[in-house]
Amino acid sequence: MALVHFNQESFDSALAAGGLVVADFWAEWCGPCRMLGPVIESMADTYAGKAVVGKINVDNEPALAQRYGIMSIPTVIFFKDGEEIARKIGVMSSDNFTKVLDENL
């Protein structure tokens, strides 16, 4: 499975490496996050080699959650070459996410 579980170190490395990075901010106690999980996993597999797709647990990585001003989860942030290019808050259908990737490949 291509999905990455980021911590601060691995996330900063991924950003520094450039290209497309997707981060799904989630938590165990968040029902909608668990619902989105399979969608993100599937996206990781589909875009393997083209984008690095991973999850960031806000309880384990509060500094990262704070850095990106996460106020609602799930929040999925898209990065290109280290810069934020899109942010999707809440649960939505998969094409909302894949559209961002397809437009930036």
Next chain:
Amino acid sequence: MNYDLIVLGSGPAGLAAAVAARGRGKTALVIGNAWQESPLAKAEKIDNYLGLPGCTGYALLEQFQRHAEEAGVTFVRGRAISLMAWEGFAVTVGTDMYQGRALVMAPGVVRQAKFPGEQEFLGRGVSYCATCDGMLYRGRRVVVAGRTKDAPEEAAYLRSIGCDVTYTAPKRPEELDEAIPFVKAARLEIRGEQTVTSVVLDGAEQPCDGVFVLRASLAPTDLLPQLATENGYITVDRAMATNVPGVFAAGDCTGAPLQVAKAVGEGHVAGLSACEYIDRQAK
């Protein structure tokens, strides 16, 4: 938990859909508020429901509930917070998640317009679910705009995890914890820049970091933004199908007349249509 049919709404339309599905041997889950809290439960006399003239709304709802329970419909009392069409449909109620193969939306009419700033700051300080987002506001000031019977309980939960809670409503609910400050206000406006910074309650501004707007239910288009509506009602064809495959709608949410007899009829059709959809998918 997997079901064939998930029904959002526990009123006449929702129950009719669930019972119809049970009649076709499908499993049905109804997610909704307690039927005693429905506005219909306060109707003194309903004279135009065929076969039961002069019935009170309460008695009618009680009969509907009993029928549905006896038919083997499963109930979850609560508010659907998010919905995703992915290999069927997944719905979350608080921290629980349910999966279905078809969906019937029967939420009734949500008569409350959004507060100024509510849509703008959704996800950036405005939340509809205390159990979902509360943890992100620990140690911060939040205002709970309670418009439902369970709202005081959610406010208490927020306080218990360390949020600095203020509760606002047009009237102080009896169940509200004494320790939670209450501001009586009918009007509410949400303000902020990148995120929420304050609320204005009947003209008085109060700084805060988050607002939890707790209504009886989320508007259908909040749950499913791609749902086609017209004048606030969900658009359906004669089979009660919406524009989203596998999603059907019935009852007051599809429009006038806002009558129980119509709701039950539409619910029945929606339930049958949903079963046909499920059977077609299985082929």
